[in-house]
Amino acid sequence: MTTPHEIGLAQTPGLETGPGKLADPCIMVVFGATGDLTRRKLIPALYHLEKENLLPENFAFVGVAIDQLSRDEFRNRISDCLNSPDEGEASEVVDEQSLSSLIDRTEYIVGDFGDPGTYQALKGRLSDLDAQFGTAGNRLFYFAVAPGFFSVVAKQLGAAGLLTEENGWRRVVVEKPFGHDYDSSQALNKDLLSVLQEHQIYRIDHYLGKETVQNLMVFRFANGIFEPIWNRRYVDHVQITVAESVGVEQRGSYYESAGALRDMVPSHIFQLIAFTAMEPPVSFDADAVRNEQIKIMNAIAPMTPEEVLQRTVRGQYGAGMDGDNRLPAYRSEPHVAGDSRTETFVAIKFYIDNWRWADIPFYVRTGKRLPRRVTEIRIQFKRAPFVLFRQTPVDTLQPNQLVIRVQPDEGISLSFGAKIPGATVRLGTVNMDFRYKDYFGVKPSTGYERLLHDCMSGDATLFRRSDALDAAWSAVMPILDVWAALPPRSFPNYAAGTWGPKEADELMSRDGRHWLV
Numbered sequence: 001m002t003t004p005h006e007i008g009l010a011q012t013p014g015l016e017t018g019p020g021k022l023a024d025p026c027i028m029v030v031f032g033a034t035g036d037l038t039r040r041k042l043i044p045a046l047y048h049l050e051k052e053n054l055l056p057e058n059f060a061f062v063g064v065a066i067d068q069l070s071r072d073e074f075r076n077r078i079s080d081c082l083n084s085p086d087e088g089e090a091s092e093v094v095d096e097q098s099l100s101s102l103i104d105r106t107e108y109i110v111g112d113f114g115d116p117g118t119y120q121a122l123k124g125r126l127s128d129l130d131a132q133f134g135t136a137g138n139r140l141f142y143f144a145v146a147p148g149f150f151s152v153v154a155k156q157l158g159a160a161g162l163l164t165e166e167n168g169w170r171r172v173v174v175e176k177p178f179g180h181d182y183d184s185s186q187a188l189n190k191d192l193l194s195v196l197q198e199h200q201i202y203r204i205d206h207y208l209g210k211e212t213v214q215n216l217m218v219f220r221f222a223n224g225i226f227e228p229i230w231n232r233r234y235v236d237h238v239q240i241t242v243a244e245s246v247g248v249e250q251r252g253s254y255y256e257s258a259g260a261l262r263d264m265v266p267s268h269i270f271q272l273i274a275f276t277a278m279e280p281p282v283s284f285d286a287d288a289v290r291n292e293q294i295k296i297m298n299a300i301a302p303m304t305p306e307e308v309l310q311r312t313v314r315g316q317y318g319a320g321m322d323g324d325n326r327l328p329a330y331r332s333e334p335h336v337a338g339d340s341r342t343e344t345f346v347a348i349k350f351y352i353d354n355w356r357w358a359d360i361p362f363y364v365r366t367g368k369r370l371p372r373r374v375t376e377i378r379i380q381f382k383r384a385p386f387v388l389f390r391q392t393p394v395d396t397l398q399p400n401q402l403v404i405r406v407q408p409d410e411g412i413s414l415s416f417g418a419k420i421p422g423a424t425v426r427l428g429t430v431n432m433d434f435r436y437k438d439y440f441g442v443k444p445s446t447g448y449e450r451l452l453h454d455c456m457s458g459d460a461t462l463f464r465r466s467d468a469l470d471a472a473w474s475a476v477m478p479i480l481d482v483w484a485a486l487p488p489r490s491f492p493n494y495a496a497g498t499w500g501p502k503e504a505d506e507l508m509s510r511d512g513r514h515w516l517v
Contacts (some may be wrong), residue, residue: 033063
């Protein structure tokens with residue numbers, strides 16, 4: 001294990017040494033309470049918040065779904081999902097007191113999302129829970145439903161009078177995908193704003209719940225040594241990789257309508273770009289931070305059709321091997337068309353048209369069935385002048401790299417050159433490596449704990465405004481339009497278990513660069 005002494009860092013306590021801030025008293029209502037998202041992410045996140053004493057005593061949880069379950073049957077599901085983690089996920093020792101506390105405050109309502117009667121039943125139950133748990137009339141409505149139900153549930157809540165803020169606050173959490181193009185995103189936003197105000201809408205992106213993503217602002221703006229070189233004068237290029245080793249699994253029907261570009265780029269990847277490239281905000285106030293992110297989104301240079309052909313790559317995985325295990329082709333996955341033209345891999349070169357980043361390329365790639373699961377941001381700095389080393393055995397200088405690892409091994413590393421001991425001048429590359437687990441331990445997390453807590457506390461810093469969505473879709477629409485006009489002819493064009501099509505490597509090699517993962 002790397003110690004603080006070995007990398008020259010002092011291990012100091014955090015600024016907050018006491019318990020964290022309690023969320024506001026509230027009732028959290030989850031529509032789609034029997035679905036996969038609730039089971040795998042939301043319930044474990046609530047349990048972790050309860051275990052860390054971050055949920056108030058004045059809290060209740062209500063699940064709403066069409067499944068015919070009693071309250072006790074739904075409560076048993078909560079217990080089961082914590083005691084039976086998914087295959088491949090680490091199990092944890094469940095604190096029975098915390099679990100019992102959460103279960104005792106859980107209710108369940110059977111209802112169809114399009115039936116006004118469901119919302120009248122919910123309205124009556126919420127009033128009862130207010131009196132029982134003292135939740136002050138505050139409501140957090142979470143839409144863990146298929147995107148086609150976002151508008152339906154919002155309008156039904158509005159019609160039932162459940163969104164007015166006469167007594168306590170009302171907030172709505174909407175999952176991605178927020179539309180499938182610019183027009184549909186605008187239409188969905190119009191539907192939500194017909195019954196809600198912008199400050200009530202929390203558009204969630206679970207990537208922003210990752211500690212390393214949140215730490216980007218602290219890393220950049222709380223340390224005086226990095227921000228002065230965080231610009232076009234010193235940076236050669238930026239690489240962002242979001243790679244998944246799994247295929248589409250049981251999400252084939254969704255993926256067929258989305259594809260890798262819509263699924264990842266306007267949301268996760270643009271958020272990583274924004275945190276990497278943004279200017280320092282005047283404060284950590286939510287709007288101050290988001291205003292700077294919007295400036296980056298609006299500065300992403302739009303592509304002409306010719307530039308789309310030159311600066312984008314799409315791919316679809318075919319059959320491959322993982323050791324002795326045969327991996328199926330995308331077209332062989334459940335709910336996928338046998339002649340599908342949906343991309344499962346994307347590589348794009350973006351430019352940010354502002355003073356700090358002019359002419360510095362941001363290379364991004366994301367895909368399914370790649371060799372390993374990894375999300376990281378690499379800042380490659382320009383090489384130092386070689387003139388000093390011309391009369392030495394050194395034949396080249398390696399550029400410095402700063403790597404921000406978002407998952408799975410969260411941390412930050414910096415590579416630099418050092419002299420190898422000996423009578424002659426020879427250089428080796430060494431790393432200063434920081435890992436969260438080494439310094440702060442590892443706490444079980446779904447990535448939703450911070451986001452849910454912020455929703456309950458009214459902190460919208462890590463959530464997306466409507467103007468951010470407009471900017472994101474505006475940036476990708478030229479790509480979608482060209483791809484729609486020119487369907488791919490070579491799919492599948494990379495084997496499962498490899499790093500994507502050869503054209504992605506050529507995208508980099510034309511610029512004299514290569515992917516660093």
